[in-house]
Amino acid sequence: MISEPNTSAPETPFKLPAENIAISMQHVDLLYGSKVVLSDCSIDCERSKVTTIIGLSGAGKSTILRLMNGLRRPNAGHIFVNGEDITPKTERELIEVRKRMGFAFQAAALFDSLTVFENVSYPLYEHTKLSRKEIEKKVSDTLESLGLSDVSDRLPAELSGGMQKRVGFARAIVNEPEIIFFDEPTTGLDPIMTNVITDTIKTIQERLRATSVVVMHDMPSVYAISDNISMLFEGTVIASGPAKDFRRSQNPIIQQFLQGSEIGPIPL
Protein backbone atom coordinates (compact mmCIF):
# COMPACT_ATOMS: atom_id res chain seq x y z
CA MET A 1 0.00 0.00 0.00
CA ILE A 2 2.75 2.44 0.90
CA SER A 3 4.61 3.27 -2.30
CA GLU A 4 8.26 4.18 -2.30
CA PRO A 5 8.93 7.92 -2.41
CA ASN A 6 10.90 9.34 -5.29
CA THR A 7 13.81 10.30 -3.07
CA SER A 8 16.75 8.88 -4.98
CA ALA A 9 15.46 9.69 -8.46
CA PRO A 10 18.12 11.20 -10.68
CA GLU A 11 17.17 14.54 -12.14
CA THR A 12 15.58 14.11 -15.54
CA PRO A 13 14.83 16.88 -18.01
CA PHE A 14 11.21 17.88 -18.47
CA LYS A 15 9.16 20.47 -20.28
CA LEU A 16 5.76 21.81 -19.29
CA PRO A 17 3.11 20.13 -21.44
CA ALA A 18 1.01 22.08 -23.94
CA GLU A 19 -2.49 23.25 -22.99
CA ASN A 20 -4.20 20.47 -24.97
CA ILE A 21 -2.28 17.72 -23.12
CA ALA A 22 -4.12 16.50 -20.00
CA ILE A 23 -1.53 13.90 -18.97
CA SER A 24 2.12 13.96 -19.89
CA MET A 25 4.50 11.25 -18.75
CA GLN A 26 8.10 12.26 -19.40
CA HIS A 27 11.21 10.03 -19.30
CA VAL A 28 9.79 7.73 -16.64
CA ASP A 29 11.79 4.83 -15.24
CA LEU A 30 10.23 2.25 -12.96
CA LEU A 31 11.79 -0.73 -11.24
CA TYR A 32 10.17 -3.52 -9.25
CA GLY A 33 13.05 -4.67 -7.09
CA SER A 34 15.85 -5.06 -9.60
CA LYS A 35 13.48 -5.69 -12.56
CA VAL A 36 13.20 -2.79 -15.00
CA VAL A 37 9.52 -2.30 -15.90
CA LEU A 38 9.68 1.06 -17.66
CA SER A 39 12.73 2.79 -19.06
CA ASP A 40 12.74 6.34 -20.40
CA CYS A 41 9.03 6.00 -21.11
CA SER A 42 7.21 9.09 -22.38
CA ILE A 43 3.59 9.47 -23.43
CA ASP A 44 1.18 12.40 -23.90
CA CYS A 45 -2.62 12.06 -23.58
CA GLU A 46 -4.68 14.69 -25.34
CA ARG A 47 -7.44 16.43 -23.42
CA SER A 48 -10.97 15.08 -24.07
CA LYS A 49 -9.61 12.33 -26.31
CA VAL A 50 -9.20 8.58 -25.93
CA THR A 51 -5.61 7.39 -25.82
CA THR A 52 -5.15 3.63 -25.93
CA ILE A 53 -1.96 1.93 -24.81
CA ILE A 54 -1.27 -1.39 -26.50
CA GLY A 55 1.56 -3.84 -26.03
CA LEU A 56 2.48 -7.36 -25.02
CA SER A 57 1.14 -8.92 -21.82
CA GLY A 58 3.29 -7.95 -18.87
CA ALA A 59 4.83 -5.02 -20.74
CA GLY A 60 3.80 -2.53 -18.02
CA LYS A 61 0.66 -1.01 -19.59
CA SER A 62 -1.48 -1.23 -16.45
CA THR A 63 1.47 0.11 -14.47
CA ILE A 64 1.39 3.25 -16.64
CA LEU A 65 -2.25 3.85 -15.60
CA ARG A 66 -1.27 3.44 -11.95
CA LEU A 67 1.61 5.89 -12.40
CA MET A 68 -0.74 8.43 -13.98
CA ASN A 69 -3.17 7.98 -11.07
CA GLY A 70 -0.39 8.30 -8.49
CA LEU A 71 -0.90 4.76 -7.19
CA ARG A 72 2.75 4.03 -8.09
CA ARG A 73 5.69 6.36 -7.94
CA PRO A 74 8.37 6.33 -10.64
CA ASN A 75 12.05 5.91 -9.84
CA ALA A 76 12.80 8.72 -12.26
CA GLY A 77 10.96 11.07 -14.60
CA HIS A 78 7.96 13.36 -14.32
CA ILE A 79 4.21 12.92 -14.70
CA PHE A 80 2.10 16.00 -15.35
CA VAL A 81 -1.66 15.92 -14.80
CA ASN A 82 -3.45 19.05 -15.99
CA GLY A 83 -0.10 20.85 -16.07
CA GLU A 84 0.80 19.86 -12.49
CA ASP A 85 3.75 17.57 -11.73
CA ILE A 86 2.35 14.83 -9.47
CA THR A 87 5.64 12.97 -8.85
CA PRO A 88 6.77 15.04 -5.83
CA LYS A 89 3.29 15.11 -4.27
CA THR A 90 2.64 13.47 -0.90
CA GLU A 91 -0.03 10.79 -0.51
CA ARG A 92 -2.35 13.38 1.04
CA GLU A 93 -1.85 15.80 -1.87
CA LEU A 94 -2.46 12.98 -4.35
CA ILE A 95 -5.90 12.37 -2.81
CA GLU A 96 -6.98 15.77 -4.20
CA VAL A 97 -5.62 14.86 -7.66
CA ARG A 98 -7.40 11.50 -7.65
CA LYS A 99 -10.77 13.05 -6.80
CA ARG A 100 -10.83 14.37 -10.39
CA MET A 101 -10.09 10.92 -11.81
CA GLY A 102 -12.04 7.70 -12.32
CA PHE A 103 -10.42 4.27 -12.49
CA ALA A 104 -12.12 1.20 -13.97
CA PHE A 105 -10.07 -1.82 -12.89
CA GLN A 106 -9.44 -4.96 -14.91
CA ALA A 107 -11.33 -7.19 -12.45
CA ALA A 108 -13.80 -4.38 -11.60
CA ALA A 109 -12.49 -4.25 -7.98
CA LEU A 110 -15.99 -3.76 -6.60
CA PHE A 111 -16.33 -3.67 -2.81
CA ASP A 112 -17.73 -7.14 -2.27
CA SER A 113 -19.59 -6.36 0.95
CA LEU A 114 -21.53 -3.49 -0.65
CA THR A 115 -24.43 -3.62 -3.09
CA VAL A 116 -24.18 -2.22 -6.61
CA PHE A 117 -25.93 0.98 -5.46
CA GLU A 118 -23.57 1.37 -2.49
CA ASN A 119 -20.54 0.74 -4.70
CA VAL A 120 -21.55 3.33 -7.28
CA SER A 121 -22.66 5.94 -4.74
CA TYR A 122 -19.47 5.58 -2.69
CA PRO A 123 -17.45 8.37 -4.42
CA LEU A 124 -20.42 10.73 -4.13
CA TYR A 125 -20.84 10.13 -0.39
CA GLU A 126 -17.08 10.52 0.08
CA HIS A 127 -16.37 13.62 -1.97
CA THR A 128 -19.56 15.59 -2.52
CA LYS A 129 -22.07 17.36 -0.32
CA LEU A 130 -25.05 16.11 -2.34
CA SER A 131 -28.20 15.11 -0.45
CA ARG A 132 -29.20 11.46 -0.30
CA LYS A 133 -31.97 12.13 -2.79
CA GLU A 134 -29.58 13.78 -5.27
CA ILE A 135 -27.13 10.92 -4.89
CA GLU A 136 -29.89 8.35 -5.49
CA LYS A 137 -30.89 10.21 -8.66
CA LYS A 138 -27.34 10.49 -9.94
CA VAL A 139 -26.60 6.83 -9.28
CA SER A 140 -29.79 5.59 -10.89
CA ASP A 141 -29.17 7.83 -13.94
CA THR A 142 -25.64 6.47 -14.27
CA LEU A 143 -26.75 2.86 -13.85
CA GLU A 144 -29.55 3.37 -16.36
CA SER A 145 -27.18 4.88 -18.94
CA LEU A 146 -25.08 1.70 -18.68
CA GLY A 147 -28.08 -0.64 -18.82
CA LEU A 148 -27.82 -1.63 -15.16
CA SER A 149 -31.00 -0.14 -13.70
CA ASP A 150 -32.36 -3.44 -12.36
CA VAL A 151 -29.28 -4.64 -10.47
CA SER A 152 -28.77 -1.86 -7.94
CA ASP A 153 -29.71 -4.02 -4.93
CA ARG A 154 -27.52 -6.96 -5.89
CA LEU A 155 -24.12 -7.82 -4.47
CA PRO A 156 -21.15 -7.96 -6.91
CA ALA A 157 -20.89 -11.75 -6.49
CA GLU A 158 -24.39 -12.08 -7.95
CA LEU A 159 -23.40 -10.39 -11.25
CA SER A 160 -21.76 -11.74 -14.41
CA GLY A 161 -18.22 -10.65 -15.37
CA GLY A 162 -19.50 -8.19 -17.98
CA MET A 163 -21.99 -6.67 -15.57
CA GLN A 164 -19.31 -6.31 -12.89
CA LYS A 165 -17.14 -4.43 -15.40
CA ARG A 166 -20.00 -2.07 -16.23
CA VAL A 167 -20.70 -1.46 -12.54
CA GLY A 168 -16.98 -0.68 -12.23
CA PHE A 169 -17.39 1.83 -15.08
CA ALA A 170 -20.44 3.33 -13.35
CA ARG A 171 -18.45 3.83 -10.13
CA ALA A 172 -15.58 5.38 -12.12
CA ILE A 173 -17.78 7.91 -13.95
CA VAL A 174 -20.53 8.70 -11.42
CA ASN A 175 -18.88 11.92 -10.24
CA GLU A 176 -18.12 12.95 -13.84
CA PRO A 177 -14.31 12.94 -13.61
CA GLU A 178 -12.03 14.87 -15.96
CA ILE A 179 -9.84 11.82 -16.50
CA ILE A 180 -10.90 8.17 -16.74
CA PHE A 181 -8.62 5.14 -16.79
CA PHE A 182 -9.85 1.84 -18.22
CA ASP A 183 -7.59 -1.09 -17.36
CA GLU A 184 -8.12 -3.95 -19.86
CA PRO A 185 -11.91 -3.52 -19.99
CA THR A 186 -12.52 -6.34 -22.46
CA THR A 187 -10.08 -8.96 -21.18
CA GLY A 188 -11.74 -12.28 -20.39
CA LEU A 189 -15.06 -11.43 -22.02
CA ASP A 190 -16.87 -13.19 -24.87
CA PRO A 191 -17.08 -11.38 -28.25
CA ILE A 192 -20.63 -10.14 -27.66
CA MET A 193 -19.83 -8.74 -24.23
CA THR A 194 -16.60 -7.26 -25.68
CA ASN A 195 -18.77 -5.30 -28.14
CA VAL A 196 -21.12 -4.22 -25.35
CA ILE A 197 -18.18 -2.93 -23.30
CA THR A 198 -16.65 -1.19 -26.33
CA ASP A 199 -19.98 0.55 -27.03
CA THR A 200 -20.25 1.48 -23.34
CA ILE A 201 -16.84 3.19 -23.43
CA LYS A 202 -17.88 5.08 -26.58
CA THR A 203 -21.13 6.17 -24.90
CA ILE A 204 -19.27 7.33 -21.78
CA GLN A 205 -16.81 9.28 -23.91
CA GLU A 206 -19.57 10.97 -25.92
CA ARG A 207 -21.41 11.87 -22.74
CA LEU A 208 -18.55 13.13 -20.57
CA ARG A 209 -15.91 14.26 -23.11
CA ALA A 210 -13.31 13.21 -20.52
CA THR A 211 -9.67 12.43 -21.13
CA SER A 212 -9.67 8.65 -21.29
CA VAL A 213 -6.65 6.39 -21.12
CA VAL A 214 -7.36 2.79 -22.06
CA VAL A 215 -5.20 -0.31 -21.84
CA MET A 216 -6.46 -2.92 -24.27
CA HIS A 217 -5.42 -5.86 -26.42
CA ASP A 218 -8.46 -6.36 -28.59
CA MET A 219 -7.57 -4.49 -31.81
CA PRO A 220 -11.08 -4.06 -33.31
CA SER A 221 -12.17 -2.46 -30.02
CA VAL A 222 -9.00 -0.37 -29.94
CA TYR A 223 -9.75 1.05 -33.42
CA ALA A 224 -13.40 1.60 -32.47
CA ILE A 225 -12.77 3.76 -29.41
CA SER A 226 -9.33 5.35 -29.81
CA ASP A 227 -8.35 8.80 -30.99
CA ASN A 228 -4.68 8.07 -30.35
CA ILE A 229 -2.72 4.86 -29.88
CA SER A 230 0.63 4.31 -28.17
CA MET A 231 2.59 1.09 -28.38
CA LEU A 232 4.66 -0.03 -25.40
CA PHE A 233 7.55 -2.39 -26.05
CA GLU A 234 10.40 -3.41 -23.74
CA GLY A 235 9.55 -0.75 -21.17
CA THR A 236 9.29 2.22 -23.48
CA VAL A 237 6.75 3.75 -25.87
CA ILE A 238 8.05 3.01 -29.35
CA ALA A 239 5.29 4.74 -31.32
CA SER A 240 2.39 7.10 -30.70
CA GLY A 241 -0.06 8.60 -33.12
CA PRO A 242 -3.60 8.97 -34.37
CA ALA A 243 -5.50 5.68 -34.50
CA LYS A 244 -6.20 5.98 -38.22
CA ASP A 245 -2.47 6.22 -39.02
CA PHE A 246 -1.40 3.48 -36.69
CA ARG A 247 -2.27 0.47 -38.78
CA ARG A 248 -0.26 1.94 -41.71
CA SER A 249 2.89 2.13 -39.56
CA GLN A 250 5.99 0.64 -41.21
CA ASN A 251 7.51 -0.28 -37.86
CA PRO A 252 8.05 -4.09 -37.98
CA ILE A 253 7.32 -4.46 -34.25
CA ILE A 254 3.95 -2.73 -34.63
CA GLN A 255 3.12 -4.71 -37.73
CA GLN A 256 3.95 -8.01 -36.03
CA PHE A 257 1.82 -7.04 -33.01
CA LEU A 258 -1.17 -5.92 -35.13
CA GLN A 259 -1.05 -9.09 -37.24
CA GLY A 260 -0.49 -11.31 -34.21
CA SER A 261 2.31 -13.03 -36.09
CA GLU A 262 4.86 -15.31 -34.39
CA ILE A 263 7.52 -14.27 -36.88
CA GLY A 264 9.20 -10.92 -36.46
CA PRO A 265 11.38 -8.86 -34.16
CA ILE A 266 9.27 -9.43 -31.03
CA PRO A 267 10.95 -12.19 -28.99
CA LEU A 268 8.52 -14.89 -27.88
Add this chain to the structure above:
Amino acid sequence: MRLAALRPKPPSFPITRRFFEYAGGLALLFLDTMRYIFTLRFRPSEVVRQTYFLIVQSLPIITLTSGFTGLVISLETAVQAVQFGFSGLIGGSVAYGTVRELGPLLTGIVFAGRAGAAITAQLGSMVVTEQIEAYQSMGTSPTRVLVVPRVLACVIGMPMLTIFADVVAVYGGYYMAWLRVHLSSYTYWHSAQNMIDFTDFEKGLLKAAVFGLIVGIVAAYEGFRTEGGAEGVGRVTTQAVVTSIILIFAFNFALSFVLFR
Protein backbone atom coordinates in the same frame (compact mmCIF):
# COMPACT_ATOMS: atom_id res chain seq x y z
CA MET B 1 23.99 3.37 -18.71
CA ARG B 2 20.83 5.13 -17.48
CA LEU B 3 19.38 1.86 -16.16
CA ALA B 4 22.68 0.73 -14.69
CA ALA B 5 22.65 3.92 -12.61
CA LEU B 6 19.07 3.24 -11.54
CA ARG B 7 19.41 -0.37 -10.45
CA PRO B 8 19.58 -0.48 -6.64
CA LYS B 9 22.71 -1.90 -5.03
CA PRO B 10 22.12 -4.93 -2.77
CA PRO B 11 21.63 -3.66 0.81
CA SER B 12 24.57 -4.09 3.17
CA PHE B 13 22.62 -5.51 6.14
CA PRO B 14 19.49 -7.10 4.66
CA ILE B 15 18.03 -8.50 7.91
CA THR B 16 18.61 -5.31 9.88
CA ARG B 17 17.18 -3.30 7.01
CA ARG B 18 14.09 -5.51 6.80
CA PHE B 19 13.55 -5.20 10.57
CA PHE B 20 13.67 -1.40 10.47
CA GLU B 21 11.49 -1.26 7.35
CA TYR B 22 8.88 -3.40 9.13
CA ALA B 23 9.06 -1.41 12.36
CA GLY B 24 8.92 1.85 10.40
CA GLY B 25 5.92 0.66 8.40
CA LEU B 26 4.07 -0.28 11.60
CA ALA B 27 4.93 3.07 13.16
CA LEU B 28 3.73 5.01 10.09
CA LEU B 29 0.44 3.11 9.99
CA PHE B 30 0.01 3.67 13.74
CA LEU B 31 0.60 7.43 13.36
CA ASP B 32 -1.71 7.66 10.35
CA THR B 33 -4.43 5.78 12.26
CA MET B 34 -4.04 8.02 15.33
CA ARG B 35 -4.27 11.12 13.13
CA TYR B 36 -7.66 10.01 11.80
CA ILE B 37 -8.87 8.94 15.28
CA PHE B 38 -7.93 12.21 16.98
CA THR B 39 -9.42 14.31 14.18
CA LEU B 40 -12.61 12.19 14.44
CA ARG B 41 -12.53 11.30 10.75
CA PHE B 42 -14.22 7.91 10.89
CA ARG B 43 -17.71 6.48 10.85
CA PRO B 44 -18.88 5.55 14.39
CA SER B 45 -21.45 3.13 12.94
CA GLU B 46 -18.64 1.15 11.29
CA VAL B 47 -16.71 1.05 14.60
CA VAL B 48 -19.80 -0.35 16.37
CA ARG B 49 -20.31 -2.91 13.59
CA GLN B 50 -16.68 -4.05 13.71
CA THR B 51 -16.63 -4.17 17.53
CA TYR B 52 -19.75 -6.32 17.59
CA PHE B 53 -18.33 -8.57 14.87
CA LEU B 54 -14.94 -9.05 16.55
CA ILE B 55 -16.36 -9.59 20.07
CA VAL B 56 -18.98 -12.09 18.93
CA GLN B 57 -16.39 -13.92 16.87
CA SER B 58 -13.93 -14.23 19.77
CA LEU B 59 -16.32 -14.80 22.68
CA PRO B 60 -16.77 -18.61 22.53
CA ILE B 61 -13.06 -19.40 22.33
CA ILE B 62 -12.22 -16.87 25.06
CA THR B 63 -14.85 -18.45 27.32
CA LEU B 64 -13.21 -21.82 26.83
CA THR B 65 -9.59 -20.71 27.32
CA SER B 66 -10.25 -18.48 30.33
CA GLY B 67 -12.57 -21.05 31.93
CA PHE B 68 -9.98 -23.81 31.64
CA THR B 69 -7.24 -21.46 32.89
CA GLY B 70 -9.20 -20.69 36.06
CA LEU B 71 -9.91 -24.39 36.55
CA VAL B 72 -6.29 -25.43 36.16
CA ILE B 73 -4.83 -22.76 38.49
CA SER B 74 -7.29 -23.80 41.16
CA LEU B 75 -6.65 -27.49 40.48
CA GLU B 76 -2.90 -27.04 40.91
CA THR B 77 -3.11 -24.93 44.07
CA ALA B 78 -6.19 -26.14 45.94
CA VAL B 79 -4.95 -29.49 47.33
CA GLN B 80 -1.46 -28.20 48.25
CA ALA B 81 -2.90 -25.05 49.80
CA VAL B 82 -5.24 -27.07 52.04
CA GLN B 83 -2.42 -29.52 52.98
CA PHE B 84 -0.18 -26.67 54.13
CA GLY B 85 -3.00 -24.76 55.77
CA PHE B 86 -3.20 -21.97 53.25
CA SER B 87 -6.74 -22.59 51.96
CA GLY B 88 -7.44 -18.92 52.47
CA LEU B 89 -5.08 -18.15 49.60
CA ILE B 90 -6.76 -20.19 46.85
CA GLY B 91 -9.25 -17.53 45.72
CA GLY B 92 -6.60 -14.83 45.96
CA SER B 93 -4.06 -16.72 43.86
CA VAL B 94 -6.57 -17.40 41.10
CA ALA B 95 -7.87 -13.81 41.06
CA TYR B 96 -4.41 -12.27 41.39
CA GLY B 97 -2.91 -14.25 38.52
CA THR B 98 -5.95 -13.82 36.31
CA VAL B 99 -6.73 -10.14 36.69
CA ARG B 100 -3.15 -8.89 36.52
CA GLU B 101 -1.58 -11.29 34.03
CA LEU B 102 -3.36 -14.26 32.57
CA GLY B 103 -6.70 -12.59 31.76
CA PRO B 104 -5.33 -9.89 29.46
CA LEU B 105 -2.48 -12.06 28.16
CA LEU B 106 -4.52 -15.11 27.18
CA THR B 107 -7.35 -12.97 25.82
CA GLY B 108 -4.78 -11.08 23.74
CA ILE B 109 -3.30 -14.28 22.33
CA VAL B 110 -6.69 -15.75 21.48
CA PHE B 111 -7.85 -12.42 20.07
CA ALA B 112 -4.74 -12.26 17.85
CA GLY B 113 -5.49 -15.74 16.53
CA ARG B 114 -9.18 -15.11 15.95
CA ALA B 115 -9.85 -11.41 15.28
CA GLY B 116 -6.34 -10.46 14.10
CA ALA B 117 -6.27 -13.29 11.59
CA ALA B 118 -9.74 -12.33 10.34
CA ILE B 119 -8.69 -8.68 9.82
CA THR B 120 -5.51 -9.65 7.95
CA ALA B 121 -7.28 -12.18 5.75
CA GLN B 122 -10.04 -9.69 4.91
CA LEU B 123 -7.66 -6.83 4.05
CA GLY B 124 -5.31 -9.21 2.24
CA SER B 125 -8.15 -10.45 0.04
CA MET B 126 -9.05 -6.83 -0.68
CA VAL B 127 -5.46 -6.16 -1.79
CA VAL B 128 -5.48 -9.21 -4.08
CA THR B 129 -8.80 -8.19 -5.67
CA GLU B 130 -7.59 -4.57 -6.14
CA GLN B 131 -10.24 -3.20 -3.76
CA ILE B 132 -7.62 -1.31 -1.75
CA GLU B 133 -6.31 0.32 -4.94
CA ALA B 134 -9.93 1.14 -5.82
CA TYR B 135 -10.25 3.12 -2.56
CA GLN B 136 -6.98 4.91 -3.27
CA SER B 137 -7.88 5.64 -6.88
CA MET B 138 -11.07 7.35 -5.67
CA GLY B 139 -9.07 9.64 -3.40
CA THR B 140 -10.10 7.75 -0.26
CA SER B 141 -7.58 6.70 2.36
CA PRO B 142 -7.84 2.94 3.07
CA THR B 143 -6.41 3.68 6.52
CA ARG B 144 -9.36 5.94 7.30
CA VAL B 145 -12.14 3.69 6.02
CA LEU B 146 -10.70 0.25 6.78
CA VAL B 147 -7.99 0.43 9.44
CA VAL B 148 -9.39 3.02 11.86
CA PRO B 149 -12.72 1.23 12.55
CA ARG B 150 -10.95 -2.12 13.01
CA VAL B 151 -8.23 -0.75 15.30
CA LEU B 152 -10.83 1.10 17.41
CA ALA B 153 -12.91 -2.07 17.54
CA CYS B 154 -9.86 -3.99 18.81
CA VAL B 155 -9.03 -1.33 21.43
CA ILE B 156 -12.65 -1.26 22.67
CA GLY B 157 -13.30 -4.98 22.29
CA MET B 158 -10.20 -6.34 24.05
CA PRO B 159 -10.96 -4.82 27.50
CA MET B 160 -14.59 -5.98 27.21
CA LEU B 161 -13.47 -9.51 26.40
CA THR B 162 -10.89 -9.37 29.20
CA ILE B 163 -13.56 -8.45 31.78
CA PHE B 164 -15.53 -11.44 30.57
CA ALA B 165 -12.43 -13.68 30.64
CA ASP B 166 -11.53 -12.55 34.19
CA VAL B 167 -15.02 -13.31 35.47
CA VAL B 168 -15.14 -16.73 33.79
CA ALA B 169 -11.65 -17.70 35.04
CA VAL B 170 -12.28 -16.64 38.65
CA TYR B 171 -15.63 -18.45 38.70
CA GLY B 172 -13.96 -21.48 37.12
CA GLY B 173 -11.36 -21.37 39.89
CA TYR B 174 -14.07 -21.26 42.54
CA TYR B 175 -15.86 -24.23 40.99
CA MET B 176 -12.66 -26.34 40.99
CA ALA B 177 -11.79 -25.34 44.60
CA TRP B 178 -15.25 -26.34 45.72
CA LEU B 179 -15.09 -29.60 43.78
CA ARG B 180 -11.61 -30.67 44.98
CA VAL B 181 -11.39 -29.41 48.57
CA HIS B 182 -14.97 -28.28 49.28
CA LEU B 183 -13.77 -24.73 49.85
CA SER B 184 -16.53 -22.47 51.13
CA SER B 185 -17.74 -19.67 48.98
CA TYR B 186 -16.94 -17.12 51.71
CA THR B 187 -13.29 -18.27 52.03
CA TYR B 188 -12.72 -18.17 48.28
CA TRP B 189 -14.27 -14.77 47.58
CA HIS B 190 -12.90 -13.18 50.75
CA SER B 191 -9.41 -14.27 49.75
CA ALA B 192 -9.91 -12.95 46.22
CA GLN B 193 -11.09 -9.58 47.57
CA ASN B 194 -8.13 -9.31 49.91
CA MET B 195 -5.50 -10.14 47.31
CA ILE B 196 -6.55 -7.75 44.55
CA ASP B 197 -7.96 -4.26 44.47
CA PHE B 198 -9.66 -2.25 41.77
CA THR B 199 -6.42 -0.72 40.45
CA ASP B 200 -5.17 -4.24 39.58
CA PHE B 201 -8.33 -4.69 37.55
CA GLU B 202 -7.90 -1.29 35.86
CA LYS B 203 -4.27 -1.97 35.01
CA GLY B 204 -5.24 -5.33 33.55
CA LEU B 205 -7.76 -3.58 31.32
CA LEU B 206 -5.16 -1.00 30.27
CA LYS B 207 -2.93 -3.88 29.21
CA ALA B 208 -5.85 -5.37 27.28
CA ALA B 209 -6.43 -2.10 25.41
CA VAL B 210 -2.72 -1.95 24.46
CA PHE B 211 -2.85 -5.57 23.25
CA GLY B 212 -5.95 -4.69 21.20
CA LEU B 213 -4.05 -1.83 19.60
CA ILE B 214 -1.13 -4.14 18.79
CA VAL B 215 -3.41 -6.77 17.24
CA GLY B 216 -5.30 -4.17 15.17
CA ILE B 217 -2.24 -2.36 13.80
CA VAL B 218 -0.20 -5.50 13.08
CA ALA B 219 -3.16 -7.27 11.44
CA ALA B 220 -3.94 -4.28 9.20
CA TYR B 221 -0.30 -3.72 8.30
CA GLU B 222 0.22 -7.35 7.35
CA GLY B 223 -3.02 -7.32 5.33
CA PHE B 224 -1.81 -4.35 3.32
CA ARG B 225 1.54 -6.08 2.69
CA THR B 226 -0.15 -8.97 0.88
CA GLU B 227 1.47 -9.98 -2.40
CA GLY B 228 0.35 -12.69 -4.78
CA GLY B 229 -2.92 -14.59 -4.49
CA ALA B 230 -4.40 -16.95 -1.92
CA GLU B 231 -0.94 -18.16 -0.88
CA GLY B 232 0.07 -14.58 -0.09
CA VAL B 233 -3.05 -14.07 2.04
CA GLY B 234 -2.25 -17.25 3.99
CA ARG B 235 1.35 -16.17 4.51
CA VAL B 236 0.55 -12.69 5.86
CA THR B 237 -2.24 -14.04 8.06
CA THR B 238 0.18 -16.44 9.77
CA GLN B 239 2.76 -13.67 10.02
CA ALA B 240 0.21 -11.30 11.60
CA VAL B 241 -0.70 -13.81 14.32
CA VAL B 242 2.93 -14.68 15.08
CA THR B 243 4.06 -11.04 15.21
CA SER B 244 1.08 -10.00 17.33
CA ILE B 245 1.72 -12.77 19.87
CA ILE B 246 5.43 -11.91 20.13
CA LEU B 247 4.62 -8.23 20.62
CA ILE B 248 1.89 -9.04 23.16
CA PHE B 249 4.38 -11.03 25.28
CA ALA B 250 7.00 -8.29 25.00
CA PHE B 251 4.56 -5.51 25.87
CA ASN B 252 3.06 -7.61 28.68
CA PHE B 253 6.46 -7.78 30.31
CA ALA B 254 7.09 -4.07 29.79
CA LEU B 255 3.66 -3.05 31.06
CA SER B 256 3.85 -5.36 34.10
CA PHE B 257 7.25 -3.89 34.88
CA VAL B 258 5.92 -0.33 34.68
CA LEU B 259 2.41 -0.76 36.12
CA PHE B 260 2.94 -3.23 38.97
CA ARG B 261 6.23 -1.99 40.46
